[in-house]
Amino acid sequence: MESVLLKQINSPKDLRKLSKAQLNALAAELREFIIDVVSTKEGHLGASLGVTELTIALHYYFNTPYDQLIWDVGHQAYGHKILTGRRDVFETNRKLNGLSGFPKRSESEYDTFGVGHSSTSISAALGMAIASQLKGETEKRHIAVIGDASIASGMAFEGLNHAGVTKANLWVILNDNAMGIDPSVGALKEYLLKAKVGKRPKQDNVIEALNFHYAGPVDGHNFEALLHAFAELEQVEGPKFLHVITKKGKGLQKAEEDQVRYHAPGKFDKITGEILKSTETNLPPKYQDVFGLTLLELAEKNEKIIGITPAMPTGSSLKYMMQKFPERALDVGIAEQHAVTLSAGMATQGMLVFCAIYSTFLQRAYDQMIHDVALQNLPVIFCIDRAGLVGEDGATHHGVFDIAYLRCIPNLIIASPSNVIDLRNLLYTASLGIKNPIAIRYPRGRGDHTDWQKEFKKIPLGKSKYLLNGSQVAVIGVGSCVIDAKKAIAQTEDSSKYSLIDLMFIKPLDVEFLKEVLRTYQHVIIVEDGSKKGGVGEEIAQLALQEKFKGKVILLGIPDQFMHHGTTEELKDLAGISSGAILKVLKGLE
Known part of the structure; x- marks a missing residue:
């Protein structure tokens, strides 16, 4: 399918020039565009497919970015990004220096609040709405889009509870697909499951008990129903709640049938939906x-x-x-x-x-x-x-x-x-x-042992251990950094100079063991996969000072900044904890 309509849309202003009759065709193009890119570039799939019509309807009806649209978590925001000026760079999604996989304020004025963890949208939108009231912008609308799994979180209810005693121009859109990443759980899920399109969920409505005007449920894949519901709610003052029923993975049969796996499926065939299997065999376990x-x-x-x-x-x-x-x-x-x-x-x-x-x-x-x-x-x-x-x-x-x-x-x-x-x-x-x-x-990803289901052995608590014994420099690795440090040592001209220590226990530290290390080696390097500030390296450096250690103590870890997105290896290199970065430090001591 050629993206005739989608190519014309560089902002929601362009979207609003379309007739209502053209919206279904646009939804088909947008859905195909998302599938086409994610099938090869990877990312979150099912959530964005499920809200394609809802995303178009929101930007079509509301005056974004003046009206503030706040997505919860952000797994479902791919269509939003594509419609708000990022279509031509969407292939860089989740890549180093490319688009973030989640809404991000520094990326676009349409991303009104940065998200990645769940259940923040209602509180954020309410904060914006109260601020707008104080500034006299009473006509500005603030729309939180939250899923049925996220709304069950305590923070979401804290926001609902507060909003219910305000007159804020707050819209809460419940994207109800009975799924988070896994199927939703709990009593609230059971309550919502009883709701059918066009019928109220119960006479005693839990949302109305919190002083919200409740509307729905409506079919989240039906433009007429969505736009009509928006127009009806427009007549109501104060906080309002629209219950929208959607299907996660909508438009790709495999994603509809296996919603857990297709939340973020990796590479797949965009026509059949079949997930492409790795050609590697005998891989270590995750x-x-x-x-x-x-x-x-x-x-x-x-x-x-x-x-x-x-x-x-x-x-x-x-x-x-x-x-x-x-x-x-x-x-x-x-x-x-x-x-x-x-x-x-x-x-x-x-x-x-x-x-x-x-x-x-x-x-x-x-x-x-x-x-x-x-x-x-x-x-x-x-x-x-x-x-x-x-x-x-x-x-x-x-x-x-x-x-x-x-x-x-x-x-x-x-x-x-x-x-x-x-x-x-x-x-x-x-x-x-x-x-x-x-x-x-323990880290994300695979280990380095295929034969791992060995007989259990009790590990002494608080003890570190040598993995390599060298003569001059001790490299102390934390967690996954041990593997990178080992690779770095193997690439030195004379690996016999370097000892490698698996710290294993960050607390309690193996103090007597570390004191002996400080008495034995000329220099000590600590590599950890966490923040240098407040990290275990600082405690070992303090111990070295107490022991009047004469050599260099070099701390390697995550710098005092937020690390953004890219492959793990790219980010390790930027942080200075990749095997290549460790090797440079070792060579600097030679």
């Missing part, structure tokens, strides 16, 4: 699968083991335990705070709780880690996935702050295994029973 399969193995032997994840059973691979022990593996929805305190409550009753959560999302439950877990010294086992740089998802998703924000919490053990076998054995060690909470952090 860290997340080592976690998920090991936890299942441990749970089969110990009925006290519980798995908890906030809305990421597939992404964290808790799905394996959920399939075998659904009563002991719980998806609590997009509710990180609840997940952590739920884990704490279970731990008080003697359960061995493994809370699987991405590093970037754990930031949302920081108080609960301190107040509900560590302060009470409850032995919750935090399995922190996506630690370090994660690549194309960019600044909102990098797990580069967890070392800094966890290190200062009393009672908490922090481990960062450098390979999948150590991850497996750390999970086993924690399952034997521990007296303190422990955070086990």
